[in-house]
Structure formats: C-alpha cells, structure tokens
Amino acid sequence: MMHMQQEIDQYEKLFQVLDRAVILSKQQQENVRKFFKYRELPKDYQLLKSGEISNYLYFLVKGVVRQFYYVEDKEITSRFAFEDDFIYSPHSFISRKPSKENIKSVSNCQFFVTTYEGLQYLYDNDPAWNKIGRLLIEHYYIELAEWAFLMKTQTAFERYENLVHRHPDILERVKLGHLASYLGVTQETLSRIRARYRNQQRRRHLAQEI
Known part of the structure; x- marks a missing residue:
C-alpha cells in the first residue's frame, strides 16, 4: 500500500515537470500513467550500452545517472543527470541507429520510463506531446551546447x-x-x-x- 501511494505521489512530480511545457488535462494525465511506468533500478544498472538502439525515455525521480563514451578504452563522462531530468540518447532514439554512448545509474534510482513506441503513440494522438517532445530535444541540446561552450571558454x-x-x-x-x-x-x-x-x-x- 505504501509503495502504491509513493508511486502516485511520484506521478504528481512528473506532471509538474510536464506542466512547465503544457498544462495537462485529466485525460492527458491518464495517458501519461498508461505509457510511463514507475521503476526502481539499482546502482550501476546499465540503461544503455554503446551499439544498442536507445529505445527508452527515462524521467529521473530520484538518484544520479551518468552518460559516457569510450575513447581508446578510456571512459569519458559526457553528462550527469539528476532529479527531474529526462534521460536518453537523442541521436539514437530519433534516428533508430546504434548509440555511441552508454548510460548507467550512479546510485539506486527511481524512474518513470516509456518506450519509443509509446512516445510515438502520444505524438500521434495528442498534439500537446508534439510541443513536449520538441522542448525535450531543445532542452537536451541546449544543455550540451552550454557545457561545450564552457569547456572552451x-x-x-x-x-x-x-x-x-x-x-x-x-x-x-x-x-x-x-x-x-x-x-x-x-x-x-x-x-x-x-x-x-x-x-x-x-x-x-x-x-x-x-
């Protein structure tokens, strides 16, 4: 019973983040509940390996996640994700080509996760999700561009x-x-x-x- 109540409370957190883009109706919230499933994953769980296609979009409720790639067998960390961040490999997720990066949990984590197919359904059946999806991509690439700029300046x-x-x-x-x-x-x-x-x-x- 407590676990179910915790899950309900966490959905409210997801709704608050999505509402920054579009205020969701009750029906739209039900669609989110249908396609975003709550999961708890342990520390050092591999969410994505290089060479795999990124099939999942994660919303991080609690914990830390690291994205990294290899250069001559050396790990290079490209991003840390924290609470309220969305996590995926955009190029692989959108192009359906193998990812060049890895995604791994740094700590025990709580997520909401949807599949590529689930997200496409939301895009096709709810115009609000076209705006949400666009803002997701924009936010991700702005974050990477800002960090790349700081690395140089x-x-x-x-x-x-x-x-x-x-x-x-x-x-x-x-x-x-x-x-x-x-x-x-x-x-x-x-x-x-x-x-x-x-x-x-x-x-x-x-x-x-x-």
Whole structure:
C-alpha cells in the first residue's frame, strides 16, 4: 500500500515537470500513467550500452545517472543527470541507429520510463506531446551546447565552481574520477581544484565574519 501511494505521489512530480511545457488535462494525465511506468533500478544498472538502439525515455525521480563514451578504452563522462531530468540518447532514439554512448545509474534510482513506441503513440494522438517532445530535444541540446561552450571558454576551476554551485552535493553523489572526466581534467588536477575551492570558501566566510 505504501509503495502504491509513493508511486502516485511520484506521478504528481512528473506532471509538474510536464506542466512547465503544457498544462495537462485529466485525460492527458491518464495517458501519461498508461505509457510511463514507475521503476526502481539499482546502482550501476546499465540503461544503455554503446551499439544498442536507445529505445527508452527515462524521467529521473530520484538518484544520479551518468552518460559516457569510450575513447581508446578510456571512459569519458559526457553528462550527469539528476532529479527531474529526462534521460536518453537523442541521436539514437530519433534516428533508430546504434548509440555511441552508454548510460548507467550512479546510485539506486527511481524512474518513470516509456518506450519509443509509446512516445510515438502520444505524438500521434495528442498534439500537446508534439510541443513536449520538441522542448525535450531543445532542452537536451541546449544543455550540451552550454557545457561545450564552457569547456572552451572557462578554466577548469570555473567549471568546477559553477557545477558545485548548481549541485552542492555532487561530491557526495558521484565518483571523483567520473567528475574529473566530465570537467576534462585528471584526478590530480581535480584534487588541486578542490583544495583551492575549499580555501576560497574559507576566506569568504572569514571575510563575512569581520
């Protein structure tokens, strides 16, 4: 009974996010319940492997997910997803071609998930979902474009500072090696950045106390 109530409450969270694009009617909410199913998956669960076609769209209720690819057998983290994020491999999902990236849970996670076919049904039968789908794609690519811009225009320290500002608990939620990869630095460099950041924060606190 408690699990069922939790699932109902989590649907409300999904509705709130979708309502940012389109206010859903009761019937539209019922369609969401029909095509988006609640799932709990363990840490290190592989949602997508490179070479597979991305067939699922995930909405992350709770947890952290990492997207990454390989360069000469080395993992390169391309994205972290947190609560209220949608997760998939857009190019593979849309083109129906094999994905070049991997998607894996960093922690125990709670999701709502729909299939490619389910999403196509919503597109074909509910005009509101055409807007939702467009905004999903736009948001995803804007996020990637902004990060690519920061990689070229900011120092590693500035990127770290911005990331910690947006996700204050990220150091407790992801491995340092994965974080270093995402920032485009070695773990040794990340250690120096973290030490510099801590010193900077201490100086700011001291200045406020004076």
